[in-house]
Amino acid sequence: MIKLSPIALLGSLFMMLQVVSWGPASVLAQQVPSSQEEIQLSFAPVVKKAAPAVVNIFTSRVTRSRPSSPLFDDPFFKRFFGDTFKVPEKERKQNALGSGVIVDPSGLIITNHHVIAGADEIKVVLADRREFAAELIVDDEQTDLALLKVQSGDELLPFLELRDSDDIEVGDLVLAIGNPFGVGQTVTSGIVSALARTRVGISDFNFFIQTDAAINPGNSGGALVTMDGRLIGINSAIYSRSGGSIGIGFAVPSNMVRTIIASAGMGGRVVRPWLGFVGQDLSLDLAEGFGLRRPGGVVVNEVFKGGNAEIAGLKSGDVILDAGGQPVLDLESLRFRIATGKMGSMMPLRVWRRQKELLLEMKLDPAPDKPEPDQRVMDGSNPLAGAKVANLSPRLAEEIELQGAWSGVVVLGTYRGSPAARSGLKPRDIVVQVNKRRVESTEQLQSLLAEGGPRWQVQIERGGRLLSLDVTF
Incomplete structure (x- = not known):
């Protein structure tokens, strides 16, 4: 063990302080602006x-x-x-x-x-x-x-x-x-x-x-x-x-x-261009089931027959990983990619199907607008009187933000105080059956309401659930 005299110890300490004090200063000197342009x-x-x-x-x-x-x-x-006194507006x-x-x-x-x-x-x-x-x-x-x-x-x-x-x-x-x-x-x-x-x-x-x-x-x-x-x-x-x-x-x-x-x-x-299918986010549990290492993507649940997604080759159970060369994080990001694409162009899709990757191309087309909406207001003595209805199409479903439905008769709204409003009908309800007869169009619905009564059995679909209404007028 080497022993230092007090004088030698002070000398060493002085040299260490010099190193500590000059080290940062030299670094700071390198950060000082070197030209007038950098100062401004x-x-x-x-x-x-x-x-x-x-x-x-x-x-x-x-x-x-x-x-x-x-x-x-x-x-x-x-x-x-x-009660009829009118207060001026x-x-x-x-x-x-x-x-x-x-x-x-x-x-x-x-x-x-x-x-x-x-x-x-x-x-x-x-x-x-x-x-x-x-x-x-x-x-x-x-x-x-x-x-x-x-x-x-x-x-x-x-x-x-x-x-x-x-x-x-x-x-x-x-x-x-x-x-x-x-x-x-x-x-x-x-x-x-x-x-x-x-x-x-x-x-x-x-x-x-x-x-x-x-x-x-x-x-x-x-x-x-x-x-x-x-x-x-x-x-x-x-x-x-x-x-x-x-x-x-x-x-x-x-x-x-x-x-x-x-x-x-x-x-x-x-x-906007249309997805052409109904899908859901790829969660961690779903990712493991599909053999993927991490969540992130969209699972195709149902494809519209004859639509752009089916023509592109998408099938139920596919997982969309990329769209247009950009990663698909969830359904919202996929909708953004499709919506910002150029109408009529082809968008490449990277798809996971049965443990393999596929490259597909989907044409960006608008949602089909058939059948014609044929909007009508129901009347008469029935639980749907006062309801404004229309024939549902993919285009109308997009406009009213109705997910997972492409056909049938949809409720657009009800007049206040009408039988339809009192029956609890809401916008985006789909009229499925009237008196056990399936409803296909607004014209057919109007005929069924004119023929039926006084007892009514109405079945509607709301948010993927079937609800029944039994009323006597």
Whole structure:
């Protein structure tokens, strides 16, 4: 064992301190900006490019309501004026605000459906404070997107190009531009926190980009842009308990925005490619049963006869793993891939069938619209009187969000106080039988109701369950 004198020990300690103090300093020296350009790094060039294309949207609508007062329910008041006394309705103008993005120099503006829902008047204010009255061209509640049009004459407006939302990755820098709380155009920065969020519940096509860029009320419909100044998403919602941003915001991907813009050339009607089958998410238990190592995918349960899925070769029991070269996480992600595909094109599918992988191609066609809806309102003395019904087709099933049914007679709604409403009929109920006779069409249903009575046995299907109704009129 070597012993050091006090002087030698102090010398060694001094040398160790020198190493410790100079080591980090040399590392820090390597991080100091070495040029004027590095000192002036900024998001300003991206903002200057993108901000002029982001607009403020102001909406207004007139609501009518009758004032409430305990006086109107007072027995003394009713004795003199009766129950037929009419209280005049009071009109009130409600205003709301949001954001939008110009996506075409001719004046096409994309925003959220919930920003303009129910509006009687829509006004668009550009970044340079010019104001335009806007016309609603496309309104799609299922994706929470809407397309507006402003008339700018011969002048071309600033606009943002769309970037392929499949190109971005978690960790990419993004900017959110909008009008939070009505304070004026605001820019916040962040990163892409997650992709393909499908458990959000904002729209029917749940497939969102998650970001930690601050998004607040009023940002809805605003732009989420990448560092090249292109549009990657439309800010739609936040997760918050207080109403303010906590760093969890969601944007509709630009690939879905592209389909809404394309529908402007089809008279404003949104027509999406159709799955052609009924499926379910591949859970861990199902994955083990199919011989797959991990969950993730869609199990095909039933294929529509003669549809695009059957023509492609899909069969009940198949597991779809990839669509269009992108992994399929669940049914929502598959619906997104199909819905954002180009109508009439072929989409490659990677399928797992009987312990083997197959490559199939499915043509992206719209849902069949046969038979004709033939909407009717049932009348007479029967439990279905007052029900609005229609012939069910795959196209109608898509429109009313009815899963797993393609034919029969479906209830679209009931009139308040009608026998159908009192019988408990609900929208999307399918009328299966009347007095033990199967119902195939609205015309047949009307005939059965005209012939039957006074006792009625009605069988309906609701959410995959059969319910029976026995009534005497």
